[in-house]
Amino acid sequence: MKVKYLNFIQQWSSERKKLLRIIDNIFSTGEYVGVNCKEVIKFEKNISKFLKIKHTVSLNSGTDALTLALHSVGVRRGDEVITPANSYIASTGSIAHLGAKPVFADVLPDQNIDPKQLEKLITKKTKAIMVVHLTGRSCDMKSIMKIANKNKIEVIEDCAQAFGTKYQSKYCGTFGSVGCFSTHPLKNFNAMGDGGFITTNNLKTYNLISKLRNHGLRSRDKADHFGYNSRLDNVQAAVLNFRLKNIKKVFKKRRQNADFYIRNLNKKFIFCPPEKKSEFNTYHLFVIQVSNREKLQRYLTRKGITTYVHYPIPIHKQKMFKNKFSKSFLPVTEIQSKNILSLPIHDGLTNKQLHYVVNSINNFFEK
Incomplete structure (x- = not known):
């Protein structure tokens, strides 16, 4: 007997007719890429409603979500970010790309970060704790948030593998300053190409990341920041809107x-x-x-x-x-x-x- 690790072909076969109609509709409108595309706006509203959070910003990848989240809470060169070392390379790569230093914490038997490790790793340079809800299991957010709040440190949640995961009946990605998600085809909630998004209850953070993902622009020709090119395209947004229903x-x-x-x-x-x-x-x-x-x-x-x-x-x-x-x-x-x-x-x-x-x-x- 063959038991495949992935089921892309099965998934496509079951959705083919409906998705082809959805994609054809996108191509017929000519709305391919843009922060104001209909499906993109709908997607952001759908995610906020699903996760019971105020703001969602769609992005080009989960990696971009991590980078922009760290940027938004002020992580810069010379700062330290506490994080586990057993995650995908993108988690720590986003820290390094901003010139900050990853400080590695050990993990528990369930592979998630050990809260007891955090206190001894915090220094004057610690700007954030980046937790990773690895494999779709939730971290001990009660203990982590208690330590972070006590030390006035930002918490970034890497939820790339944990969309829909809950801790004490609350969705992961809604505890810290920013939640970071991936919709890569390998994920449970997946697009047909790269994609991601962030979640936050902070209006200032939402406004900043909304600009950063689109070259730092506040309007077509006026920029407030040096930003990134990290827009979710309209086709992927439409696919995600469809798949969110199931x-x-x-x-x-x-x-x-x-x-x-x-x-x-x-x-x-x-x-x-x-x-x-x-x-x-x-x-x-x-x-x-x-x-x-x-x-x-x-x-x-x-x-x-x-x-x-x-x-x-x-x-x-x-x-x-x-x-x-x-x-x-x-x-x-x-x-x-x-x-x-x-x-x-x-x-x-x-x-x-x-x-x-x-x-x-x-x-x-x-x-």
Whole structure:
């Protein structure tokens, strides 16, 4: 049996007729790119309503969302931003591009930042804490916000993998100063090309990022800032507006798949972080932790099951940071990078495929 990690073709097949009509309508209007395009404006309103937040600014990518968010809260050259080292490279790259210094915090067993690490990492140069809701699991936002507020530090939420995830019944991306999201095709809530957006309750931040994403312009010919070219195009906005209508069904199926894995994988050999009562996780990834990852991955490949590792090299061990941060003491991060394995979790999986994955993994350990 084949069990693919992604379901792009399945998704397209189920949506093809409706999406072709939507895209044809966009091409017929001639509205391709612009902050005032009809679908773009509609998308921003839809997201604000869905996440129960005042303001949304659509952008060209989740990476741009991080960069503009950091810029908007005043992160500049020489500042420090506390963040985990087990995320995708874009998280820390956005800090470095502004000339700031990433300060790496270790993580908990669920791969999210450990709040107890924060206090000892805060210095006079600390401008922000960038939390990453990795794999679609929420961070401990109560503890993090308490520390940030006590020290008067901004919180940026990297929600690239966590659209729809909740902590204590409140959506991730609505706790800190700015929430940053990606709608890359790999995400649960996905466009058919690059895309992203930020969320905020702060009008000043909203106005600034609205200008920054469009070359710093406040009108067609008048600029207030040196900005960026980071507009979401109208086609992607239309696709996202369509897919938002069904996103809760996607969440439901992914959560059912995750629950099946958690209940049926052999806990003697496999660690699956349980979902806490305070969490509603959307499972962009489903990650298990095992002691012999490479052997298991090769075995699953032979069985026709595609898996990935997110991520095998912690950021502080990457070439561009190695000389500066190679001595960082992040024991949990480094152990997890050797043990983690992402299983297929997409909403197109059948019950037969789920049983096949579980039986294959359990048989590997029990034989």
